[in-house]
Amino acid sequence: MEMPSLRMSARDESSLRDDETFAMNKAKLMSEPNPDRLFFELPPRGIAPKEFVNTHFGPQSGAKNLQFRKGTTTLAFIYEPKTEADKGGIIIAVDSRASAGEYISSKSVMKILDISDNMVATMAGGAADCQFWTRIVAKYCSLYELREKSEITVSAASKYFANVLYGYRGMGLSVGSMVAGYDKRGPAIFKVDSEGTRVSLRLCSVGSGSLSAYGVLDAFYQPQMTDEEARALGRRAIMHATYRDAGSGGVCNLVHITPTEKIRLPSVDVSELLYEFANEIGRDIAYEPQED
Amino acid sequence: MSIMSYNGGTVIAMAGKECVCVGSDLRIGEQMTTIATNQKKIYKVADKIYLGLGGFHSDTQTVLNTVQFRKSLYELRENRKIKPKVVATMVSNLLYQHRFGPYFTEPLVAGLDPITNEPYICGMDTIGCIAAPRDFVAVGTGQEYLLGVCEGFWRENMGPDELFEATSQALLSGLERDAASGWGAVVYTITKDRVNMKTIKARMD
Amino acid sequence: MTLSMDNPMAVMNAFKSAMSQVRADPPWRDAARKHGDRWNPYSFEGGSTAAIAGEDFVVVGSDTRMSQFEVNVMFREAEKIHVLNDSIILTTSGFYGDVLQLKRVLESRLHKYRFDYRTDMTVDLCAEMLARNLYYKRFFPYYTGAILAGIDEKGRGAVFSYDPIGCIERLQYSASGAAEPMIIPFFDCQVGQVTVSKETEKPALTLERAISLVKDAFRVAAERETSTGDKIHLVVAAHGKPIHQEFLLLRED
Numbered sequence: 010m011e012m013p014s015l016r017m018s019a020r021d022e023s024s025l026r027d028d029e030t031f032a033m034n035k036a037k038l039m040s041e042p043n044p045d046r047l048f049f050e051l052p053p054r055g056i057a058p059k060e061f062v063n064t065h066f067g068p069q070s071g072a073k074n075l076q077f078r079k080g081t082t083t084l085a086f087i088y089e090p091k092t093e094a095d096k097g098g099i100i101i102a103v104d105s106r107a108s109a110g111e112y113i114s115s116k117s118v119m120k121i122l123d124i125s126d127n128m129v130a131t132m133a134g135g136a137a138d139c140q141f142w143t144r145i146v147a148k149y150c151s152l153y154e155l156r157e158k159s160e161i162t163v164s165a166a167s168k169y170f171a172n173v174l175y176g177y178r179g180m181g182l183s184v185g186s187m188v189a190g191y192d193k194r195g196p197a198i199f200k201v202d203s204e205g206t207r208v209s210l211r212l213c214s215v216g217s218g219s220l221s222a223y224g225v226l227d228a229f230y231q232p233q234m235t236d237e238e239a240r241a242l243g244r245r246a247i248m249h250a251t252y253r254d255a256g257s258g259g260v261c262n263l264v265h266i267t268p269t270e271k272i273r274l275p276s277v278d279v280s281e282l283l284y285e286f287a288n289e290i291g292r293d294i295a296y297e298p299q300e301d
Numbered sequence: 302m303s304i305m306s307y308n309g310g311t312v313i314a315m316a317g318k319e320c321v322c323v324g325s326d327l328r329i330g331e332q333m334t335t336i337a338t339n340q341k342k343i344y345k346v347a348d349k350i351y352l353g354l355g356g357f358h359s360d361t362q363t364v365l366n367t368v369q370f371r372k373s374l375y376e377l378r379e380n381r382k383i384k385p386k387v388v389a390t391m392v393s394n395l396l397y398q399h400r401f402g403p404y405f406t407e408p409l410v411a412g413l414d415p416i417t418n419e420p421y422i423c424g425m426d427t428i429g430c431i432a433a434p435r436d437f438v439a440v441g442t443g444q445e446y447l448l449g450v451c452e453g454f455w456r457e458n459m460g461p462d463e464l465f466e467a468t469s470q471a472l473l474s475g476l477e478r479d480a481a482s483g484w485g486a487v488v489y490t491i492t493k494d495r496v497n498m499k500t501i502k503a504r505m506d
Numbered sequence: 507m508t509l510s511m512d513n514p515m516a517v518m519n520a521f522k523s524a525m526s527q528v529r530a531d532p533p534w535r536d537a538a539r540k541h542g543d544r545w546n547p548y549s550f551e552g553g554s555t556a557a558i559a560g561e562d563f564v565v566v567g568s569d570t571r572m573s574q575f576e577v578n579v580m581f582r583e584a585e586k587i588h589v590l591n592d593s594i595i596l597t598t599s600g601f602y603g604d605v606l607q608l609k610r611v612l613e614s615r616l617h618k619y620r621f622d623y624r625t626d627m628t629v630d631l632c633a634e635m636l637a638r639n640l641y642y643k644r645f646f647p648y649y650t651g652a653i654l655a656g657i658d659e660k661g662r663g664a665v666f667s668y669d670p671i672g673c674i675e676r677l678q679y680s681a682s683g684a685a686e687p688m689i690i691p692f693f694d695c696q697v698g699q700v701t702v703s704k705e706t707e708k709p710a711l712t713l714e715r716a717i718s719l720v721k722d723a724f725r726v727a728a729e730r731e732t733s734t735g736d737k738i739h740l741v742v743a744a745h746g747k748p749i750h751q752e753f754l755l756l757r758e759d
Contacts, residue, residue: 039614039615039618040615040618048642049642049643049644049645050642050643050645050646051645051646052547052645052646053646056545058645058646061645061646062644062645062647065546065548065647065649066647066670068302076669077669077670077671077673104506106480106506107673107675108480109669110302111302111306111309111442111479111480111481112478112479112480112687113477113478113479113480114669115667115675115677116477117675117677118675135671135673136669136673137637137640137641137644137669137671137672137673138644138671140637140672140673140674141637141638141641141644141672180645181645182644217333251505251506252335252505252506253334253335254333254334254335255309255330255333255334255335255480255481256333256480257506258480258504258506259506279505279506280504280505280506283505283506284505294338294505295500295502296327296338296339296341296485296487296500297500298341298487298489298498298499298500300345300498301344301345445687445688446687446688446690446691447691448688448730449685449687449688449689449691449692449726449727449730450688450691450692450695452688452725452726452729452730453692453695453696453722453726469701470695470701471695473695473700473701474691474692474694474695474700474701475691477691477694477695477700477701478687478690478691478694
C-alpha cells in the first residue's frame with residue numbers, strides 16, 4: 010500500500026548549497042508538491058509540530074480569531090427495510106456547525122464528504138484535517154477502481170484511511186470520521202480516528218454531541234424500519250444533540266445510501282425540528298417572563 | 302475555557318428617549334452542555350431599575366442578593382427611592398471590596414431615574430469599573446458580537462417601540478454566533494409608566 | 507548552607523526560592539520543549555477584511571492599518587486586498603509576512619497555470635488550490651485568515667472562507683481578522699437576514715446595498731476595535747466589468 014510519507018524539511022537544509030536551496034525553494038513556489046509524496050513543512054529546529062501548533066493556534070494562544078474550526082455531532086446507522094416498498098441501507102446524519110472556541114465560525118458546513126459513488130465519510134474533529142484526508146482517500150479509491158476495474162470495498166477504503174492517519178500519529182491531527190457505504194459485501198460503517206482506531210459498527214455516533222445522539226438512537230433504533238422512520242430517527246437524534254450541545258447546531262444534513270444509489274436529502278433547520286417536536290408531543294417550550 | 306464563560310449568557314442594554322431596553326438570553330450551561338433554557342439574567346432591583354448579570358452563575362446570585370439587601374437598607378435609611386446611578390455605584394463598591402478575589406461576574410445596570418425619568422445605563426468589569434455610555438452596553442460571552450450590531454442599530458432619541466426592535470434585532474444577531482448563549486431571549490422595555498416584558502423566539506441550538 | 511529548624515525564616519526563604527525556581531523552570535520541561543515554547547515566528551498585524559457575494563458581483567473590503575501589539579500603528583496604508591487576476595481577489599488578515607508569502611505562492615501558481623493552459627484560472631479552482639496550499643503547512647501553519655473572492659465560471663459572485671490550515675467553505679459573506687466577531691453578526695443580520703421571520707419581505711441584495719453594507723461594517727469595526735481603521739480599501743468585481751478599486755477615509759484614532 011502506498012503511503013504518503015513525511016519528509017523533514019529542516020533535516021537537509023543545512024547540508025545544501027545555496028543554489029540548491031534556491032532551486033528547491035523555487036520549485037516549491039512554482040508547482041504543487043508531488044501528491045504521492047505529500048510534502049509537509051515542519052517547524053524548524055526539531056520543534057514538535059503538535060506542541061508548536063497548539064502553542065500558537067490553540068485555545069490558550071492569543072490567536073482568538075485564528076483557531077481551527079471544530080465541534081460536531083455526526084451519526085450513522087444501518088437498517089433493514091421493513092416493507093417491500095422500503096429500500097433500507099445506511100442513514101448518515103450530521104449537524105452543520107463549525108466553532109472556534111465559543112465563536113460559531115460557520116453555520117453551514119457540509120460534514121458529509123463524498124468518497125465514491127456509494128461511499129461517504131463524515132467529518133468530526135479538525136475540519137481541515139477531515140476535508141484534506143478525505144480527499145486523499147477519495148483519490149486513492151478512484152485510482153483503485155481504475156487499476157483493479159472493480160469498486161473498492163468500504164473496508165479497504167477505511168483501512169487505507171486509518172493507516173494514513175496512523176502514519177501521522179502524535180503530530181496533532183484530529184479526525185473522527187465514519188466511512189459508510191454500500192459495496193459487494195453489503196452495507197458497512199467504519200469508525201476511523203486519528204489515534205488509529207478502525208472499528209466496524211452498525212450504529213455509531215461521533216463528536217461532542219454524540220452522547221445525546223446515542224441516547225435517542227438507543228431508545229428508538231430498530232433493526233427493521235421503514236425509510237421514513239429511519240430518516241426521521243436520524244434527524245431527531247441530531248436535533249436532540251444540537252439542543253443539549255453548544256458545539257453542534259445549524260441544519261441537519263442527511264444522506265441515505267440504499268443498495269442502488271446515494272440520496273442526498275435537503276437540509277433541515279434543527280431549530281425548526283425542535284419546535285415541530287415540541288408541538289408534536291404537546292410540550293410548551295415558550296418562556297413566560299415573570300415579574301420579580 | 303475561562304470561568305467567565307463556564308455558564309454562558311449575554312446581557313444587553315440600550316438607552317432611548319425616556320426609556321431603556323434591557324435584554325438577555327435564557328441559556329444556562331456547564332461548559333458546552335446546556336443545563337436549562339429558562340434562566341434570565343436580568344433582575345429587578347427597584348421599580349424602574351434592572352440589574353443584568355453575566356458571568357459565573359453562582360457569583361451572580363451572590364452579588365444579586367447582596368445588592369438587593371443593600372438597596373433595601375439604603376431605601377429604609379434614606380427614605381427615598383434609589384436612583385439607577387446609585388445602584389451602579391453600590392454594585393461597583395461591592396465588586397471593588399473583593400478586588401483581590403473578585404466575583405466572576407460582569408454586571409450591567411439599566412433604568413430610569415425615579416423622579417426625572419432620565420435613562421441611565423452602565424456596564425462594569427469584574428472589579429467594578431463603571432462605564433456609562435449614552436448609547437448601549439453589553440456584557441457576557443456574546444459582548445463582542447453584540448457591540449458590532451448595536452453600533453449599526455442605535456440612533457439618537459429612539460422611542461420605546463423602536464428601541465425594543467433595535468435591542469431584539471441586535472440580541473438575536475449576536476446570539477447567532479455565540480455558542481455559549483441563546484436558546485431564547487427576553488427583552489424588558491422600561492418606560493416611565495410601565496415595564497413591558499417580552500419573550501423572543503430564538504434558535505434552539 | 508545547612509538548614510535547621512533553629513532558623514525558621516531561613517528555611518522559609520529557601521523553600522520560597524526553591525518554589526519560584528521550580529515554577530519558572532520545571533524539571534519536566536526538556537531542552538527542546540523549552541526552546542520550542544519560546545520560539546515565536548509569528549506576529550499579528552491586526553486589521554480586518556470582509557467580503558459579500560451577490561448574484562453577479564462580489565464586494566471585498568479591508569482596512570489599511572498595520573499595527574503592532576494592538577497599540578502601535580506601524581503603517582496606515584498597508585494593502586490587504588490582492589487582486590490576483592481579472593476574476594480572483596485574495597484578501598487576508600494576520601501575520602503580514604505569511605500574507606505576502608501566501609500571495610507570492612498563489613501568484614506563481616496562477617502564472618504557471620496561464621503558461622500551461624493559456625487561460626486564466628477560475629476562482630473555483632484557485633479556491634481549492636489555496637485550501638491545499640494552506641494545508642501543506644499543517645504542522646507549521648500560515649498565520650492568516652484568508653478569504654478568496656471572485657466571479658466564478660457561471661458569472662456569479664463567489665466568496666470562499668478559510669481557517670489557517672485550509673478548511674474551505676463557499677459562503678455568501680465572510681469576514682476575517684480582529685473585527686470578525688463584530689462584522690459577522692452584522693452581516694448575519696443585514697445580508698443573511700437571520701433575525702426576521704420567514705414571512706417578512708426581505709430587501710434584495712443589490713450591488714449598491716452590498717457596497718454600503720461593507721462600508722458600514724468597517725465604520726462599526728473602526729468604532730469599537732483598536733487595530734482597525736485609517737482607510738477602507740474597497741474592491742468591487744462585477745461580471746463582465748473590470749475590477750474597480752477605491753479608498754475611503756475611516757477613523758484614524
